[in-house]
Structures are given as structure tokens and as C-alpha cells.
Amino acid sequence: MEILVLIGSFTVICLLGMPIAYALGIASILGALYTSIPLEAVMLKVAGGMSGFSLLAIPFFILAGAIMAVGGMASRLVNLAKVFVGAIRGGLALVNILASTMFGCLSGSSVADTAAVGSVMIPQMIKAGYPRLFAVNVTISGSLQPLLVPPSHNMVIYSIAAGGTVSIGAMFMAGIIPVLLLGSSLLILVLYIAKRDNFPKGEAIPLKQAFKIALDSIWGLVTVIIILGGIISGVFTPTESGAVACVYAFLVTMFVYRDVKWSELPALVGRVVRTVGMVMIMIGFSISFGYMMAILRVPAIATQFFIEISANKYMFLLWINILLLLLGTFMDLAPMLLICTPIFLPVITTFGIDPVHFGIIMILNLGIGLLTPPVGPTMVVGCAIGKVTMEAVARSILIFYIPMIIVLLLVTYIPALTLWLPRTLGY
Secondary structure (H helix, E strand, O other), X not given: OXXXXXXXXXXXXXXXXXXXHHHHHHHHHHHHHHOOOOHHHHHHHHHHHOOOHHHHHHHHHHHHHHHHHHOOHHHHHHHHHHHHHOOOEOHHHHHHHHHHHHHHHHHOOHHHHHHHHHHHHHHHHHHOOOOHHHHHHHHHHHOOHHHHOOOOHHHHHHHHHOOOOOOHHHHHHHOHHHHHHHHHHHHHHHHHHHHHHOOXXXXXXXXXXXXXXXXXXXXXXXXXXXXXXXXHHOOOOHHHHHHHHHHHHHHHHHHHHOOOOHHHHHHHHHHHHHHHHHHHHHHHHHHHHHHHHXXXXXXXXXXXXXXXXXXOHHHHHHHHHHHHHHHHOOOOHHHHHHHHHHHHHHHHHHHOOOHHHHHHHHHHHXXXXXXXXXXXXXXXXXXXXXOOOHHHXXXXXXXXXXXHHHHHHHHHHOOHHHHHHHHHOOO
């Protein structure tokens, strides 16, 4: 009955339309009151959940991504991508995906990537004769990539939800090969569609202009070196690399590119503070929710349930993929990581699955949910930029799910794709 009060109250409150963060907090309090657990214990968990040093990586990465999104780096990376693939048939669609790959290493956010790259690429593709729905589908599909590479703050959230037992650096490295597979599979699909539908070719960029574009975009690419190079070399921790990237992005945006006015900074910082506030509140309340689940032995019960369904690790992974794909269509990525990780972590330990490997599986599954109705925040942003309805996009995007699901299955059943690089680097 105690579990029903905890889980049931959370579900009912969510259905009533209350934000998930507050639903987690209220459900924790109701569960504590029903089980006669002192509310002070729950509040201590909330406060402790928001006071970890590793949490500083989240505001740093969000602020750095926000500065780079509005500071002209996205448009410059789009121009750089045109140098490499712009002249191929369907070149603008290829540029879109390649730009998302590069900008993902700066933003770490699917929604931010769609907003930044989409605002540049969707109008260009429509003007060049590409179908409006196709332009939106390419944009939101490519925006799945930032979730799997540094500085993805969702990897930080997963590490926190795992109780700090999973290295953030290992998570950052584990996503690199999967994101290369995902980007390559999307490029292949776009090439096929471009040939089938006879999409237009772009113009080759002269060597002199290409050199100028590359030189102009190098400031943004240095951010990737700071984040990845600093972590791999051991010069920076993930938190420190976020701080350095934040300062660097500010200096480049305000003193080199100068695309942002000083008067616009307060509004930018205000948006970041609101975002960080929502994330931190969600983390604090999710820790208290996880505390209540641990007291009520929910992880142990879940472990026993999945073992009874199937003692086969591969069947378990298949069921988990199906479950996460369904849940991801109704809830955002971050809260799902915070809720599901404490439940599934003991289960995957029983099956001998590496937590780093499982973290990439979770993020990829739930990331696909960002592109799927009825919630689909990334899809909502793409539809707003492309001026199309979610219903129309939901019907036309189906073919783009094929490479995503193929990559998901490869990542799920070939652990080396995620674990080889972090193990090679000593994580």
C-alpha cells in the first residue's frame, strides 16, 4: 500500500498537469506522511541532492551552450559544414546533420540544437526547394546527436541519479562512437532520399572562400578541444571544463564575433537561470523521491519482477528498450533519468550490465522520445520554426526512426561500442 501511495500520488499529480519536479516533491511528502517517516529526513535529502560539487557542471554547460547558440557559432558551423558536403545532391540536408554533429559538441542539448541549427537551416532548405516537412524532420532527427556527446548535461544528471557511482568523464567518452554511428546512418538515409526524390545540388564553395569560412569557425571548434581535450588529458574535470568553456564562449561571443549586444546579456542569463533553477529543483525532489523508493524497497521489487519475467539479459534489454521508448513519449528526458535510474541500477547489476553502457542506452531511448508525440519538446520547437503541425511531422518522420532504432539496437547488444573508448582512456 505504501508503494501505491508514493507511485500513485505521483501519477495522479502529473495527470493533473502539475510540473514533474513538484509532483516528485509532493509524492515524496505524501509517502513519508503515510509511512510515518519524519519530514525532516525528506527535506535533508532534497537539500543534499542539490549541494553536490559535480552539479556545478550543469549550470556551466547550460550557460556555455546558451551563449554559443545566440553568439553566431551555429551559423558559422553551418557554413563550415557546407564546405564539406554542400555541393552533393541533397547537400543542404547533409549540412543540417553535420552542423548538428558539430554544434552538439558545443550545446549538449537537443532542443538548443534544433533552435540554433534549425533557425538557420530550415528556412534555407525551404528556399532551396526542399519540402518543408523534410526540412523539419532532418533538423529534429539530427538534434538527437547532442545528447550523446560532451557537454551533454543529461549525462551529468544520469551520473547524479546513479548516486555518483558512474564517472561523468566515462559517460562523455562512451557516447562518442554511438553518435558517429547515428550521424553516419542519418547521412546515408538522407543521401538515399535525395537520390530518390531528385533533390537539388548545392554549389561548390571556392577554395579561397572555404579557407575564410574555416578560419572564421575555428573559434567555435576550439571549444570542442577545450571540453574533450581537457577531460581526456586530465587537465580539467568535467565541471572545470564546463567553467572554462563558459568563460571562453563569453570572450569569443562578446569580443571576437560580437553578434550579441551587451544589453542582451541580462535576458540571456535570466533564461539560463530559469532553466538551471528548474533542473536543480527537479534533481533535489527526485533525490527525495528516490530515497522514499529505497525505503519502500521499490528497486528490489523491480529487480525481482524483471528476473521473473526473464533471466536472459538480452530479453531484459529488449523489454527495457520498449518500456523506455514508450515512457519517453510522455515525459521529458531529465525527469525520466532521475526517476528510472535508481530503479533500474540494481536490476542491471544483477544482470551484469555495465552502468555506463546502460546510461547510453537510456539516454538514446529517451532522446528518441523527445522527437515523438504527444510531448516531444524537440519536435515542438522544430514545428514552430518550420511552421508545420505536429500531426503532419509525426506522419512524415517515420522513416527517420529507422536509423535511430538500428543504432539503438547496435548500442544495446554490442557493449564495446560504448565501453571501448572509456576503457581505453582509463575510465
